[in-house]
Amino acid sequence: MKEKVLKLLIDAEQFLSGEEMSHTLGVSRTAVWKNINKLRGEGYCIESVTNKGYRLTMQPDQLDAYEIEQLLGSKKLVEQVFVYKSIDSTNKEAKRKAMEGNSYTALLLSEEQTIGIGRRGRQWVSKKGAGIYMSLLLRPLIKPINASMITLVAGLAVQRAIGQITGLNSQIKWPNDLVIRNKKICGILTEMSSEMDFVNYVVIGIGINVNNQQFEEEIQEVATSLSLEGGKIYPRKGLIIQIIKEFEQLYHQFLKEESLQFMIDSFNNQCINVGKGVKVEGKDQNIIGNAIRVTEEGALLIGLENGEEMIINAGEVSVRGLYGYVD
Missing domain, CATH: 3.30.930.10 (Bira Bifunctional Protein; Domain 2)
Structure with a gap:
């Protein structure tokens, strides 16, 4: 019931009366009021105005x-x-x-x-x-x-x-x-x-x-x-x-x-690797080069010091100037 009351308040563009809510949900106005208070207890800010009803003004930053x-x-x-x-x-x-x-x-x-x-x-x-x-x-x-x-x-x-x-x-x-x-x-x-x-x-x-x-x-x-x-x-x-x-x-x-x-x-x-010096920690050796781009297959293309290019599909990649890597 509490979730249904919350949905009505979220969907409402203006004040919603207790009578409207009780009629929609098929419960008493007392039941609506009790569930309003439960929601307030969980951090929902619900404004109540005489002759107008209830309005949700703020939701807590908790996940539901x-x-x-x-x-x-x-x-x-x-x-x-x-x-x-x-x-x-x-x-x-x-x-x-x-x-x-x-x-x-x-x-x-x-x-x-x-x-x-x-x-x-x-x-x-x-x-x-x-x-x-x-x-x-x-x-x-x-x-x-x-x-x-x-x-x-x-x-x-x-x-x-x-x-x-x-x-x-x-x-x-x-x-x-x-x-x-x-x-x-x-x-x-x-x-x-x-x-x-x-x-x-x-x-x-x-x-x-x-x-x-x-x-x-x-x-x-x-x-x-x-x-x-x-x-x-x-x-x-x-x-x-x-x-x-x-x-x-x-x-x-x-x-x-x-x-x-x-x-x-x-x-x-948006890739910070591109155009930067990188170090790839491989199983047997580290590879130093410059990141050229990420390919359509999701691999990292790097240029090596000898002028060759290499495709990197996996590995721990450090970017010069990032996370303390400066070498």
Whole structure:
């Protein structure tokens, strides 16, 4: 009942009387009043005026599955929304749901992660209520070899969404980070389960430092948040919805082409690697060169000191002047 009352308030463009709400929901005005108070107790600011009724004036910055479903609308990229107060990792939970035999696509969000995972198994610090910790569970009908390109699709979607919601200019560090003023604000981790020629599912984990005000000493020189950069607190729900909208548009086009050709110019324009000196940490040796561009297949093309060019498909890439790399 509480969720239904909230939906009426969200959808209303003006004051809504208790009588109207009780009639629509088929309950007593007392029941409406009790649920209004429950919502107030959860942080929703609901104005009440005699002879006018109720009006929602502010929503708390806490994540609610029902509310996010309503904000997403009827689009089919995300069929289920799950929100947790605390979880080990949204990526881990997404994989658990995928292995249960369900066929739906899903968005998973948590107020905090106790074992957030970054690239190469590193821990992603997930402060409660400060950031966005989300995973998309998808079932793309694509060749497994092309699945890694979805990381770049997600990267451009997040970069665009941040600009739309905050006005801040972030840049993409190939293949899976976003930075502002050379400090990290976002990491993306894509995981896949596949057969020889079939993708069972793809999980895209996205972690964003949104309203973090401080960081642990060991990362404070390389990490920042949208709030620290913009000087204000930003609504996490609005950013989540914008990310999904931007991603959905790019993702559907990617599924048609299984190539990044349609967006690669935009990606390269926002890629901080391009035109910079880079160091690629390989299994046997490090490769030093200059990043030329990201290819339509999602690889990094670098120019070597001897004049040759090399395609880098994977590896730890350091960018000169970023995260302390100066050599």
